[in-house]
Amino acid sequence: MFLDHPNPTVIELEQVSKQRTSAFDHIYESFNQHYDEWMKNLETCRAQCCLLNLFSNRQIMILIILLQQSPSPTSIRRRFLEKIYSFRNTSQQQNNDDEEQKFAIQCLRHYLSSIRIQQANNFEEIYKLHQIDAGRSSEARLKKLAEFLNALFNDGQELMERQGTIDPDQQFLIPLTVDEENLDITTFNVLIDLLNQRLPSSFQILWCTTATNEDIKLFFSRIRKFRYLTFLIIDIDKMHHRLREILLSEQDYLTREQVEHGTIFYFSKELTTSRSGLRQFHMPAKDHQADSPATKLKKLFQTNKIAIPLIRIIYGAAGIGKIEFN
């Protein structure tokens, strides 16, 4: 059998094997370089275009893919859109391409409306002007995306405008009592009030239970960039302690820098104001004249001219969400 072979071939086997593993080492190295380059490009492009800071790395990737022209029926964009819109290829090539283009624009609009900034009116025109050729380098594609966002959102100036007065203490702790581990209606009410008549966008809230190391870093870079916005950090107590350490050291850096930054609210029952930089937030006294949170939310939707989505609530007697639903 093969394994019983005599010794003389050992050296040769080792040589061949070495060649092979070093070939795989080269492959690894080149991929690793791609990774470093991509991270570096992201950083420089984010420094140049503030709007790119609003999106996570993966969201940026999806934006690029949606902007990319895709000439082939097996392209990444086609497969991605097929998955989310479950549209099927028909025999007519032209129809397919039109359909795909339509869905790409629809998906992109939906994606971008989630950041709640005033958009330019001529979306499709801007879209056509800034389509990306698939063959370009990742840096060129990032730059193209930045140009697109700048054209659509007027360089993000809306986010840079000063609104109202700014409190010099910019980091607040919102203490949760022991029994309200989850967001209850009082906290929710506070949350809406904090956001200053704006509908919250996902980039303003850090959900700690799902946040990664990169999410936390990106979130704090947003806080530094957008000095007049409000940011919320929720579910701090439920974080993995390793990530919590990262979050707290970011808080520390921010305090020590002593520069103006966005106002942050930390929701926690374990953190205390003994941390430097953190100040207790005093819940406003209950105002019986005030609207309920639901009414406030509805008003916000109305002023932002957004149709309220139809939400069905299925609620069981046991309170665990299990019920027969017809």
Added chain:
Amino acid sequence: MNDNLQIVNGWLSNEDTTVLDNALIVMDNLYRNGAADIRLCHLINQVSYFEVSYSIQRTLERTNENEQVPITLSMSDIDDHKRQLAFCNVDIQQNRLFSKTLIECQLKLLQKIERIYLILKKLEMSGHPDFQLRQEHYGISIYPSKLNKYTSNI
């Protein structure tokens, strides 16, 4: 841990000594015509993975024709295979240096492939647009071209 212990006990029990022999045969086949495939598919909500495959030749009795039967090892199969090889390596007598080298080289190779898989997954998760829905295929056999002359008389 206990699960693994059970598996290992299984391998070492008398009835199942064939498991370890089997691992050597799998290794032999991978040297002949093994290939590794990495598939990134997180973008369409599927789990990215890699697998290793090889094929064995089977002769059909009726027609006397040769048939290639493809066999695929999933990621957990590969982990099992690696563990089994590690056991074989300990078991094999000191003087069978060639066999030991074969096993060590194979383990090293599988580790390199895994490393490539991990960096590709990192690229995918960090949102590099060129590393979405990507497929990579690597041949991992060395046996036919370079070593055949030594082993043609198996």
